[in-house]
Amino acid sequence: MRLFEMLLKKIFTYPVFVFRSLILNKELIRQLTWREVITRYKGSYLGILWSFITPMLMLVVYTFVYSEIFNSRWPNQSDNTMQFALIIFTGLTTFNIFAEVVSRAPTLIINNTNYVKRVVFPLEILPVTILGSALVQGAISLLILLVGNLLTQGTLYWSNLLIPIVLIPLILLALGLGWLLAALGVYFRDIGQIIGVIVQALMLLTPIFYSSEAIPEYLQFIYWGNPISSIVENMRQIAVFGHAPNWEMLFSNFAVGLFIFFAGHFVFRRLKGGFADVL
Known part of the structure; x- marks a missing residue:
């Protein structure tokens, strides 16, 4: 009974511990995130302007390729080629935020061994800075999306x-x-090589370049088993079509995301004690 009470207390206090740790290190997270954003385009003449130029160029490419070459149309939508490009752009922007973090994570500690040797450095903020950098790029792409939608x-x-x-x-x-x-x-x-392949496969298995309605009935389990699919679907509904999100999917995604969030943090803290020995 005593063990159960201790376990229950741990479950309820751990979320507080995680968020408190992130809040205490918010200034360091901000500085490292900004460094990540700047480093991405370091040495280029246009610098951070590439954050705007790249998604704009990609939007133009999507519009041309899918409307003029493939002559593609989204089910039950207008023949507006620009809108079709925005639909694709929305899905890819959403997926890229996820892919940026997951793809870089396996080598994150290995590439920052100097931080491992600093006893007082909170290593758990490193993935947060990668996420912050991805969100900055994603926010710029979403801004371009909204301008395109307005036009x-x-x-x-x-x-x-x-x-x-x-x-x-x-x-x-x-x-x-x-x-x-x-x-x-x-x-x-x-694991870095394995994740690279998985991310590429996941991009094709997520309904980004095609509608979820195009997935055959016997393969629907792939759609429902992939949490990114429903997030992409909800993003399209609210960003391009102007509909309310599927609240059931949203709450389900939130529950899954929250579980993975705390589970990932717990594993990281349990294993980080051995990083210095391995590296």
Whole structure:
């Protein structure tokens, strides 16, 4: 009975511990995140302007390729080629936030061994800074998306205000997996190669370039088993179509994301004591 009470107390106090740790290190997180953003374009003439130029160029490419070459149209939507490009752009922007964190996480600690040797440095903030950098790029892409939507539809939707809420499960999921993979990557160096393949496969299995309605009935389990799918679907609904999100999917994604978030942080803290010995 005593053990059960201690376990229950740990479960309820651990979330407080995690968020308190992040809040206490918020200034360090801000500085390292900004450094990540600047380093991405360090040495280039246009610098951070590439954060705006790259997604704009990609939007133009999507519009041309899918409308003019593939002559693609989204089911039950207008023949507006710009809107089709925005639909694709929304899904890819959402997925890229997740992919950026997960792809870089396995080598994150290995590439920052100087921090491992600093006893007082909070290593758990490293995946947070990668997420912060990905969110900055994602925010710029979403801003371009909203401008494109305004030009296409002539208006912005009230549902656009829900974009941060729909992104919360994605943030929790990406950060939880970031902590988990960052810790495992120290002990299993091959995991970086494996994750690279998985991320590429996951991008194709997520309905980004096609509608979820195009997935055959007998393969629907792939859609429902992939939490990124429903997040991408909800982002399209609120950002491009102006509809309310599927609240059931949103709450389900939030529950899964919250579990992965705390589980990833717990594993990271349990394993980080051995980082110095391995490295």
